[in-house]
Amino acid sequence: MTSPTAVSSGGGAHRWLALGALVVVVAACSGPAGSPSAASGTPAPASAEVPATPAAPASEAPSASAEATADPGGSSEPPAALLIGTDAGPVAGDLGTFSWDGLVSDSPWIVQRSGNAAAAGARLRVRFDDSMDQTRWTARWAPIRRGEAGTPRAAGSGDEGRILIEAPAEAGSWSLQLEARFGDGRRAAWYWRVAVDG
């Protein structure tokens, strides 16, 4: 009926292997277990659960940690998205909310402190790194008011192929949100700040 019993019933071999790997990794680490790794490139799931491991009694069998360190898909985060057509060449968007290989991350509508410029009505394009092709995309513009995104409005949508977005006709500061799906339940959102010239 309850999850604790369920944990011991499934995927035991895999779990023990993963747990063993975790123990090796922890043993290899010389820094304090509870402090964040200085290397920001450390695989996030592992670093998030490492602090839990030393504090947990052996009987608690942090299989949870083992699960968290497993990286079944290899790529644990969405690709970079580049906005093309502003005055600054390709600009990487800020990654927002995503669902990717079992990890779901929640972010706000990100409004950067600074951005790039584009002419009113300019034709912009977005492409992804890692040769990834989306299966579906949706774009929205939101006016930026006092540093926050206002009410958004649709700026286009499509399936495979080029992602083409028209800059707003009105001059001002705008936030662009692009949501894209890639199949296998992978989806993510990116944000750019664009100053539209009148």
Add this chain to the structure above:
Amino acid sequence: MITRLHAFAGVALALIIVGALAAPAAAHGPDPILGGGLYAQNLDLKYRWAGGGTPPAAMKSAINDAADDSNATRKSKAPTFDYAASADNVVYYGSDVPCGVNGLACMRRDPPDWFGVWFRENGHRFDWGTLRWCELAGGPDGCYQVENVMLDELGHVLVLDHHDNFGDDSDYGDAVVQTYSRTKPKAGWNAHAYGRCDVATLQQQYDVANSSTLYSTCLDVPTELSVSPSRSSVVAGGMVTFTATLGTDGTGKLSNNLVSGRTVVLQQRLSSGWSDILTMNAASEAGTYTGSVSVWATRDYRALFRKPANEGLKSSSSPARTVTVTAPCRQPCPQLEGGSGG
């Protein structure tokens, strides 16, 4: 004349095409689902605080409140959540989170074995601003509420992916499980109940809680209605009891569910068409409704369920059943048959 008709048809066609192109691109409906499968219906999922990543007291309280919110508003057989120090599922708070560079919180699930939820630490500095959790920062404008965000995470744990909104976000209140979290005091920042499109997916995936549970208005589930008379022939004025059964005719978990506590009417066919006679009473058996009428003339009868305004069920009517009067009325017969429920 023919030319004018052609011109009119052309204009009408053009209007239809323009209308179709102008329709919002984003679909609105039940939340999408995450991969990885489901937990068992009504499972009680326990969670504990991660060692080395224990939330502050105010945050613990908000997280437990969110678990209560989820339990109270799931309106389905989705699992419930409860804190237990011995649990295998973990909730972590701190700086070491796997949430990506801009995540406030994140979740990983592996049904039926395990889930984890991570909250980034209060005061974390992103490139675009500083994270303030309302429960830890005194509730200033611009803060994110832990209880609301945890409810979003628990929705993910159950199976919900982010809701697809209209372009202008006018449907933001239809879901807590959103593509972006809102800060105080924007509408939705402190929602403590699943939205109707969150509930719709929970009902599709886990089934409604019981036969009386209202179906989410984010759904449009077909229903099926049958009716049978206690007698198919009577002497004029004889009493006949009709028993109707209302069920769902949807897909997956929403197929063949009995539906109780709704309004089902009994109708008779007159020369002018179908006319209500009475509202049938709920019987003791789930999904069953009864009503009795005195039958004075041979007539067709049927049961009718009208689409309610407060839930996502479609209308349905039963096939007609004929009750034959075998001996005619010897006294002045009433113009319309009377009847009574139950």
